[in-house]
Amino acid sequence: MLELLLQNLVNGILMGCVYALVALGLALQFGVMDIINFAHGEFVMIAMYLVFWISLYLAIPGSLTSLIVAPIYFVFGLVVYKLVIDRIVGTYPLAQIAATIGLMVLLRNLALAAWRAQPRGLQYEVLRGSVTLGPVVVPISRLTAALVSVGTMLALHWFLTHTRLGLALRATSDDMQAASLLGINVRRMFALAFGLGCAIIGIAAAFIMTFQQVNPESGLTWGLISWIIVVMAGLGGVSGVLLSGLILGMVEALEITFWDPRASLAVMYSLFILILWVKPRGLFGRR
Amino acid sequence: MRALEVQNLNVAYGKVQVLWDVSFHVEEGESVCIIGPNGAGKTTTLHTVSGILTPLSGRITFYGEDVTGLPAWELAERGMSLVPEGRRIFPNLTVLENLMAASYMRRCRDSFEENLEMVFDLFPRLKERRDQVARTLSGGEAQMLAIARAMITNPRLLMLDEPSMGLAPILVSKVFRSIQRLRERGVTILLVEQHVPVALRVSDRAYVLENGRIVLSGTSEEVASNKKVREHYLGI
Numbered sequence: 154m155l156e157l158l159l160q161n162l163v164n165g166i167l168m169g170c171v172y173a174l175v176a177l178g179l180a181l182q183f184g185v186m187d188i189i190n191f192a193h194g195e196f197v198m199i200a201m202y203l204v205f206w207i208s209l210y211l212a213i214p215g216s217l218t219s220l221i222v223a224p225i226y227f228v229f230g231l232v233v234y235k236l237v238i239d240r241i242v243g244t245y246p247l248a249q250i251a252a253t254i255g256l257m258v259l260l261r262n263l264a265l266a267a268w269r270a271q272p273r274g275l276q277y278e279v280l281r282g283s284v285t286l287g288p289v290v291v292p293i294s295r296l297t298a299a300l301v302s303v304g305t306m307l308a309l310h311w312f313l314t315h316t317r318l319g320l321a322l323r324a325t326s327d328d329m330q331a332a333s334l335l336g337i338n339v340r341r342m343f344a345l346a347f348g349l350g351c352a353i354i355g356i357a358a359a360f361i362m363t364f365q366q367v368n369p370e371s372g373l374t375w376g377l378i379s380w381i382i383v384v385m386a387g388l389g390g391v392s393g394v395l396l397s398g399l400i401l402g403m404v405e406a407l408e409i410t411f412w413d414p415r416a417s418l419a420v421m422y423s424l425f426i427l428i429l430w431v432k433p434r435g436l437f438g439r440r
Numbered sequence: 441m442r443a444l445e446v447q448n449l450n451v452a453y454g455k456v457q458v459l460w461d462v463s464f465h466v467e468e469g470e471s472v473c474i475i476g477p478n479g480a481g482k483t484t485t486l487h488t489v490s491g492i493l494t495p496l497s498g499r500i501t502f503y504g505e506d507v508t509g510l511p512a513w514e515l516a517e518r519g520m521s522l523v524p525e526g527r528r529i530f531p532n533l534t535v536l537e538n539l540m541a542a543s544y545m546r547r548c549r550d551s552f553e554e555n556l557e558m559v560f561d562l563f564p565r566l567k568e569r570r571d572q573v574a575r576t577l578s579g580g581e582a583q584m585l586a587i588a589r590a591m592i593t594n595p596r597l598l599m600l601d602e603p604s605m606g607l608a609p610i611l612v613s614k615v616f617r618s619i620q621r622l623r624e625r626g627v628t629i630l631l632v633e634q635h636v637p638v639a640l641r642v643s644d645r646a647y648v649l650e651n652g653r654i655v656l657s658g659t660s661e662e663v664a665s666n667k668k669v670r671e672h673y674l675g676i
């Protein structure tokens with residue numbers, strides 16, 4: 154029992170890092186432009202398909218496709234921003250919800266029509282095997298995914314705290330009107346935040362595919378996980394997102410150990426409601 | 441040269457019009473104030489001039505160029521700077537980061553170090569607190585930061601919206617002393633205030649705005665000696 158718990162906790166910590174990375178894109182977009190993209194999970198799902206197809210046709214490992222999918226997804230983010238998000242920032246919340254839920258349904262149905270419900274997994278991946286640490290077996294794929302996640306988060310944190318553009322993004326996030334009065338083109342900042350958020354999804358998707366399959370419904374889980382983490386983290390910056398991801402990963406590990414793996418989404422959702430009850434501004438939020 | 445010329449400005453929020461035919465101007469190097477009671481439309485005027493709001497009609501000319509309807513960030517590029525009502529400093533950035541964010545524009549980058557020294561000289565308090573997160577500043581310090589932030593942008597017109605709001609009397613005079621110092625440095629100033637006596641003291645000319653209309657204008661002495669102004673605003 155103890156060994157199982159230890160094994161699940163290690164898995165939970167590794168998955169928690171990946172959850173945090175997926176949520177980071179959403180957190181960045183929400184932080185800068187106060188908009189919740191309900192299609193976030195579907196963006197992850199489409200990116201996972203992209204990883205699958207690129208890996209298949211170019212015959213390269215799925216993990217390596219991150220170098221291609223991230224820039225493609227950055228541009229994808231800019232396009233979605235221009236076509237949809239630019240129209241709805243700063244308007245009624247209802248219009249924002251309707252527009253992004255519409256996008257969610259659209260992408261999910263397109264995926265169903267194009268690829269059917271059959272799950273797809275990578276044919277070719279170099280991140281195989283596992284390392285054994287005492288009683289715990291750590292799959293190389295998950296370990297790499299976790300390390301890349303933490304690395305990407307550190308890189309974003311560095312960008313936000315050490316560059317002129319990052320500072321302008323944080324200023325916009327704090328007060329967009331005051332930022333615009335200092336000559337910061339806030340619409341450009343919104344587009345940048347949206348593109349960066351999507352590029353992060355692209356990186357995450359490539360490494361998720363090294364240990365998971367994708368189907369048109371995959372977006373639901375990733376969306377839910379991301380919303381929960383963003384609510385947990387509040388507007389607490391990159392570290393808040395990472396901590397929230399780790400908490401979620403470990404809660405899932407405990408749930409799997411002591412109850413039923415099939416209930417893990419239900420337990421996560423309950424956690425989400427609990428946090429809304431006790432700390433509606435998030436565990437790590439500053440405002 | 442005329443820094444700012446505002447002609448026949450009409451502004452509405454949705455269907456409710458709040459500014460009617462508002463006209464005024466500011467010469468380069470001049471210090472001008474707009475005074476008037478709460479709800480008169482002072483903030484609306486500054487928001488329209490600085491591009492946050494778009495007027496129904498009217499014309500805004502900045503150093504000879506028609507800038508009506510340009511977005512705020514573009515007007516900032518051209519040298520307009522507004523210290524907004526309620527300060528609006530970036531709460532989660534440090535004092536220094538607030539000032540660095542103000543040097544985002546290309547034309548402000550080279551002068552940043554020099555301007556930083558200038559504002560630290562003007563407000564030594566900010567220098568002491570440079571690494572402190574801005575949300576922990578007191579009201580007076582926050583107002584100094586808001587003014588300093590605007591000064592980093594090398595403004596060709598500095599607009600201040602009720603810098604005395606919410607400050608203890610001792611801090612009000614401190615803030616106005618710094619405005620006076622800026623004026624002496626030749627900064628072109630458009631000040632909006634409810635705190636009329638001090639506002640008139642740091643201005644060359646004044647306009648009185650009531651119910652969305654300019655009802656009186658003149659040199660600060662003329663306005664200060666007006667019978668109605670004395671009764672309503674100066675309490676004499």
Ligand SMILES: Nc1ncnc2c1ncn2[C@@H]1O[C@H](COP(=O)(O)OP(=O)(O)O)[C@@H](O)[C@H]1O
Pocket residue numbers: 453458476477478479480481482483484485
């Ligand atoms: N965002 C807004 N929406 C609708 N009405 C507004 C808004 N802001 C201000 N007003 C109204 O416009 C009028 C002028 O307000 P304002 O410009 O803030 O006055 P002042 O700055 O002189 O106190 C007031 O009647 C106020 O209620």
Ligand SMILES: [Mg+2]
Pocket residue numbers: 482483484525602
């Ligand atoms: Mg006002």
